[in-house]
Amino acid sequence: MGLTTVTLEIKNPYDPNKRVEEDFLVDSGAAYTVLPKRLVKKLQLKPNYSQKFVLADGTKIQRKISSAFVKFEGREIASPVVLGEEKDSPLLGVLTLEALGLVLKRVFESFIFARRTPWTISPRMNAKANTYFRGVKALNF
Numbered sequence: 001m002g003l004t005t006v007t008l009e010i011k012n013p014y015d016p017n018k019r020v021e022e023d024f025l026v027d028s029g030a031a032y033t034v035l036p037k038r039l040v041k042k043l044q045l046k047p048n049y050s051q052k053f054v055l056a057d058g059t060k061i062q063r064k065i066s067s068a069f070v071k072f073e074g075r076e077i078a079s080p081v082v083l084g085e086e087k088d089s090p091l092l093g094v095l096t097l098e099a100l101g102l103v104l105k106r107v108f109e110s111f112i113f114a115r116r117t118p119w120t121i122s123p124r125m126n127a128k129a130n131t132y133f134r135g136v137k138a139l140n141f
Contacts, residue, residue, distance in 0.1 A: 004104065006092060010035065011069040012043045013078055019043070022090050028104055029056065030093035033070065034063075034082045039090065043068065047083055063088075075100050 004026040012018040020042050024033070035045070047064030054060055064083040069076055079096040082088075097104070 006072060008092065009071040009076075010039065010043060010081075011071070011076075012045060013067050013069055015044070016069065024090040024092040026097070026104055027091045027093060028097075030091050031095050032065070032080060032082045032091075032093040033068075033096040034084045034088050034091040034093070035068070036084045036088050036090055037086050040066075040083045045081070045083060051082075053082075070096050070100070072100055072102070 005023045006026060007021060008024050009019055009021050020039050022039060035043070045066045045068060047066050050062055050064050052060060052062050063085070065080055066083050067078055068081045070079045070081075077096070077099045079099050081096075084090075
């Protein structure tokens with residue numbers, strides 16, 4: 001399996017004229033979307049609070065959290081984002097991914113629009129997960 005990247009448009013929620021378009025690595029192990037410092041500066045995002053994280057290698061870090069509008073394939077949603085440092089990579093995390101109604105299909109390395117049901121917030125929590133992918137359209141990259 002290879003890496004999946006997508007092009008996202010990110011906007012400042014308080015000034016939507018401040019926008020950037022960037023390729024993001026889809027990281028199904030990351031909760032938050034990460035914006036590198038250069039994008040944070042362009043967007044002039046302000047932090048709301050700080051949060052501690054543990055990276056995959058066990059390293060503990062602290063980063064500031066803000067909000068941004070994230071747009072993909074015509075869908076746009078407000079999402080929490082990590083205000084990254086200089087060396088942080090642009091990552092699309094699962095909170096934004098699911099807020100956009102998308103899931104990563106690892107077999108095909110593509111996205112599909114998720115079918116929502118009244119009894120679930122996340123397809124992983126759905127007891128009827130075996131029917132989850134029936135009748136949904138795949139978005140291949």
